[in-house]
Amino acid sequence: MGQVIKVGMADLKICKAPDVLTTIGLGSCIGIALYDPTTKISGLAHIMLPDSTQIRNNSNIAKFADTGIQKLYDDMLKAGANKSKLVAKIAGGAKMFEMSNGSGSGINIGEKNARASKEKLKQLGIPLKAEDTGLNYGRTVELYSETGVYLIKAVGKDVKEI
Amino acid sequence: MLSLEEVNEKYIDVLKEIGNIGAGNATSAIANMLGLKIDMSVPEVQFLPVEKIGESMGAEDEVIVGIMLGVESDIEGSMMFLMDMDSAHHIINRLMMRPADYNEPFDEMDLSAVKEIGNIIAGSYLSALSGLTNLVITPTIPFVSVDMAAAILSVPAIQFGMMGDNALMIKTEFSDELAINGYFILMPEEDSYEKILTSLGLSL
Numbered sequence: 001m002g003q004v005i006k007v008g009m010a011d012l013k014i015c016k017a018p019d020v021l022t023t024i025g026l027g028s029c030i031g032i033a034l035y036d037p038t039t040k041i042s043g044l045a046h047i048m049l050p051d052s053t054q055i056r057n058n059s060n061i062a063k064f065a066d067t068g069i070q071k072l073y074d075d076m077l078k079a080g081a082n083k084s085k086l087v088a089k090i091a092g093g094a095k096m097f098e099m100s101n102g103s104g105s106g107i108n109i110g111e112k113n114a115r116a117s118k119e120k121l122k123q124l125g126i127p128l129k130a131e132d133t134g135l136n137y138g139r140t141v142e143l144y145s146e147t148g149v150y151l152i153k154a155v156g157k158d159v160k161e162i
Numbered sequence: 163m164l165s166l167e168e169v170n171e172k173y174i175d176v177l178k179e180i181g182n183i184g185a186g187n188a189t190s191a192i193a194n195m196l197g198l199k200i201d202m203s204v205p206e207v208q209f210l211p212v213e214k215i216g217e218s219m220g221a222e223d224e225v226i227v228g229i230m231l232g233v234e235s236d237i238e239g240s241m242m243f244l245m246d247m248d249s250a251h252h253i254i255n256r257l258m259m260r261p262a263d264y265n266e267p268f269d270e271m272d273l274s275a276v277k278e279i280g281n282i283i284a285g286s287y288l289s290a291l292s293g294l295t296n297l298v299i300t301p302t303i304p305f306v307s308v309d310m311a312a313a314i315l316s317v318p319a320i321q322f323g324m325m326g327d328n329a330l331m332i333k334t335e336f337s338d339e340l341a342i343n344g345y346f347i348l349m350p351e352e353d354s355y356e357k358i359l360t361s362l363g364l365s366l
Binding site: 008009010011024025026027028029048049055057059060063094096097098099109136137138139140155156 | 212213215216222223225228230232240267302305306307308309310311312313314315316317319320323324325326327
């Protein structure tokens with residue numbers, strides 16, 4: 001195993017084999033993993049919000065599903081990834097608190113994030129190979145560039161591989 | 163007319179004041195409930211980029227307790243109270259009259275006790291805010307989550323992230339034999355934020 005590279009909140013990074021990309025404690029945010037099995041070029045984006053066009057203050061493009069996934073895709077192609085071979089896996093988008101009333105943290109932003117991420121992937125023609133989204137708990141993810149394995153760890157649960 | 167910077171500075175002062183009054187109220191309410199004397203440190207207001215909220219309480223994967231409530235009436239939004247696991251166990255053990263070193267995972271009863279504590283603390287802060295602004299502010303029922311800090315804190319990060327790039331957190335430390343570290347986060351919707359500022363005589 002190579003280096004473990006950390007991706008922060010509203011951040012994105014790419015790597016080559018044998019390095020590993022990780023992001024810790026995804027709540028309602030989504031971790032979008034892009035992978036090219038032929039070159040083993042890998043990318044991970046940690047987005048917070050679905051749509052940059054709905055927000056006035058949108059200078060950090062890694063914060064949004066639409067602009068973040070686009071940037072990750074562009075960076076990977078620049079690094080030599082094969083456009084037609086790219087596949088995606090996503091995790092996160094939880095509803096951390098069962099708030100039922102209309103006010104509060106923009107009801108079920110997690111689900112909106114997941115939907116927006118899938119839409120953007122579809123638009124770029126990247127097949128979604130697997131997902132682990134929704135429910136009510138946080139997830140730490142690790143993307144292994146050697147194999148394309150996306151590991152998901154949650155408190156009090158078995159490690160999941162997608 | 164005030165500049166944005168001046169408004170922000172004054173808003174921080176107000177949050178500190180809310181922190182002081184709110185934590186004072188909360189301290190006496192908790193002290194009465196648990197039957198012990200609690201001291202409280204001067205609250206500290208932290209102004210930080212939303213991307214950094216996840217690590218503001220320590221390690222991102224450290225398990226913490228988050229209590230979230232909606233805020234209604236004159237303003238709309240939500241608020242959150244966060245504490246580390248040691249603090250939560252400490253309070254719950256006191257409340258349940260268990261030995262101080264008991265630290266089994268929380269059961270249903272424990273979680274409702276955590277909610278009740280959250281209710282008291284939130285109510286204390288909100289009445290401070292209400293007193294300063296003359297706005298009617300009512301909390302909804304609390305919800306609790308025990309999970310990784312970064313995952314819980316993604317909720318306020320997203321909420322603040324919709325409005326801008328920075329978030330405000332009030333840090334308070336209560337202490338008796340053991341320090342109780344807590345964070346209070348107020349998340350008004352954009353219109354309500356303006357309403358709070360206007361009520362305080364601050365406008366852009």
